[in-house]
Amino acid sequence: MKKFVFLTGLLLVVISSRAQVGDALIGAAPEQDKALISDEQLFRSVTKELSDDKFGGRKPLSVHEAPTLNYIANQFKQYGLQPINGNSYFQKVPMLSVATHIQGDGIPLKGAKGTLKLKNVDDIVIWTLRAEKQIKLTDVPLVFAGFGINAPDYGWNDYEGLDVKGKIVVVFVNDPGFYNDSLFRGKNMTYYGRWTYKFEEAGRQGAAGVLIIHDTELASYDWSVVQNGRNSAVLSLYSETGNKELAPIQGWISNSAAARLFLIAGTSLDNALAAAKQKGFKGFPLNLKTSIETINDVTIGESANVVGILPGTDLKDEYIIYSAHWDHLGIGIPLDGDSIYNGADDNASGVAALVLLARRFHQLPQRPRRSILFFAPTGEESGLLGSAYYAAHPLVPHSKTVINLNMDGYGDKMRTHDIILAAAGQSETDIYVQDAAAAQGRVVIPATSNTSGGYFRSDHYNFAKAGVPVVIAKGGRNYVNPKAVEEHRLLYKGKSTYHQPTDEYHDWWDVSCSLEDIYLLFGIGLRLANDGYFPKWNTGMEYKAIRENSK
Numbered sequence: 001m002k003k004f005v006f007l008t009g010l011l012l013v014v015i016s017s018r019a020q021v022g023d024a025l026i027g028a029a030p031e032q033d034k035a036l037i038s039d040e041q042l043f044r045s046v047t048k049e050l051s052d053d054k055f056g057g058r059k060p061l062s063v064h065e066a067p068t069l070n071y072i073a074n075q076f077k078q079y080g081l082q083p084i085n086g087n088s089y090f091q092k093v094p095m096l097s098v099a100t101h102i103q104g105d106g107i108p109l110k111g112a113k114g115t116l117k118l119k120n121v122d123d124i125v126i127w128t129l130r131a132e133k134q135i136k137l138t139d140v141p142l143v144f145a146g147f148g149i150n151a152p153d154y155g156w157n158d159y160e161g162l163d164v165k166g167k168i169v170v171v172f173v174n175d176p177g178f179y180n181d182s183l184f185r186g187k188n189m190t191y192y193g194r195w196t197y198k199f200e201e202a203g204r205q206g207a208a209g210v211l212i213i214h215d216t217e218l219a220s221y222d223w224s225v226v227q228n229g230r231n232s233a234v235l236s237l238y239s240e241t242g243n244k245e246l247a248p249i250q251g252w253i254s255n256s257a258a259a260r261l262f263l264i265a266g267t268s269l270d271n272a273l274a275a276a277k278q279k280g281f282k283g284f285p286l287n288l289k290t291s292i293e294t295i296n297d298v299t300i301g302e303s304a305n306v307v308g309i310l311p312g313t314d315l316k317d318e319y320i321i322y323s324a325h326w327d328h329l330g331i332g333i334p335l336d337g338d339s340i341y342n343g344a345d346d347n348a349s350g351v352a353a354l355v356l357l358a359r360r361f362h363q364l365p366q367r368p369r370r371s372i373l374f375f376a377p378t379g380e381e382s383g384l385l386g387s388a389y390y391a392a393h394p395l396v397p398h399s400k401t402v403i404n405l406n407m408d409g410y411g412d413k414m415r416t417h418d419i420i421l422a423a424a425g426q427s428e429t430d431i432y433v434q435d436a437a438a439a440q441g442r443v444v445i446p447a448t449s450n451t452s453g454g455y456f457r458s459d460h461y462n463f464a465k466a467g468v469p470v471v472i473a474k475g476g477r478n479y480v481n482p483k484a485v486e487e488h489r490l491l492y493k494g495k496s497t498y499h500q501p502t503d504e505y506h507d508w509w510d511v512s513c514s515l516e517d518i519y520l521l522f523g524i525g526l527r528l529a530n531d532g533y534f535p536k537w538n539t540g541m542e543y544k545a546i547r548e549n550s551k
């Protein structure tokens, strides 16, 4: 590894004189020059390009989608990947887009102890995913349903004995394990803690609406992340029912607004939480009513996943899949005059990693035995849509898919001594990560308290659900040069760029850890591409049976 870093440094010297020609190294430079671009240069140039303002934040179904898709497909082609879907690099993904326009100024609440008007965006963010021109809820009662969880496997049902039909349920994010290690999986968030689950379950219960109470610690992200994610048109996979199975209104309410809401209902947020944490919790009506009317612009459109393949040799009908979503949030609420959510780290960097890996595999003196699939799904930010579509319409059989290595957020990060393994203990892929890390002189740290539910928050989750073992591994917090990290951090002025217009590429990014992480994934994929083995899920994992029955 050391030797490699040194070599990269040398190459960079060569490149920096080349770079005078302009940043247009991609697309304009002659073929022989491209081969000379160092890994770092290639990685940076793709990240920079895709996160440029001209791609408008890469929102699916926007005018910026086609240029984004074409750019990625061209990169795939340039680095030797072949189309797999006939002669196309695209897998079309039918989507429904609904722009919700809330009528009136804010959401009125009438309670036993007073009235309240919640301000749109500031206090409450709501939308509909239903393909309906108008949603009108008049004087509907609100019901408190704890964490909104119906989990027979954990002996927990917040909806038991509760009539929520035609009503709006108010629930907490995360699951009770966050507060009590003996419940659920303790601090390790289960799928029941995710917002996607809360919305699904409320729909199954027949609710007219569902509001999740935001909490920065419980959700692991700020209220602004909620606002930025859902303030324009919302996307879902196209459904023939027009999403009639979902509650008409979905949304989030800020913590401070929730506190006021519970007060006029005659209780308090603290009391509600204290009750919800108890085993045997019973939901209750809230002495509150509201009316909501929305007028909606509904569009049925087609987005696409980008897919390229490097065919293998004697085991070419078996597949290693690298994935990284291409989409981001598009154009939204401005921050200091900037309304473009560039998504440089999230996830132009992941797509750049795909391109880098494609070139590495293509340049190998000997082609790998198994085929390598490079997969850039759409709609990850809207609920892992592109990968869900792929899981239901796979281009290669799941049973022949050896592993999914997913990359999300591989941007500015200085080198570390450690690797955090998010899904440790789930499958035999752990061994491959251990060995690859050891080869880099790094130590694997199993992520045991995954409070943010990271495991469910990117596209690998849809592969796991289809029975395909996954790897989610990234450099940790044990930095090689902690002092330099501290200084580097000052450049962010104490602010998170996650899902903000400030998630932009800068030449001052230090990508040494990200590159090392990508090489780690390269090593794992290369070994599996040649050893002919199918890593298995560990006993007790819910995906094991799915794998064994998979076709």
Ligand SMILES: [Zn+2]
Binding pocket: 325, 346, 347, 380, 408, 409, 458
């Ligand atoms: Zn992402």
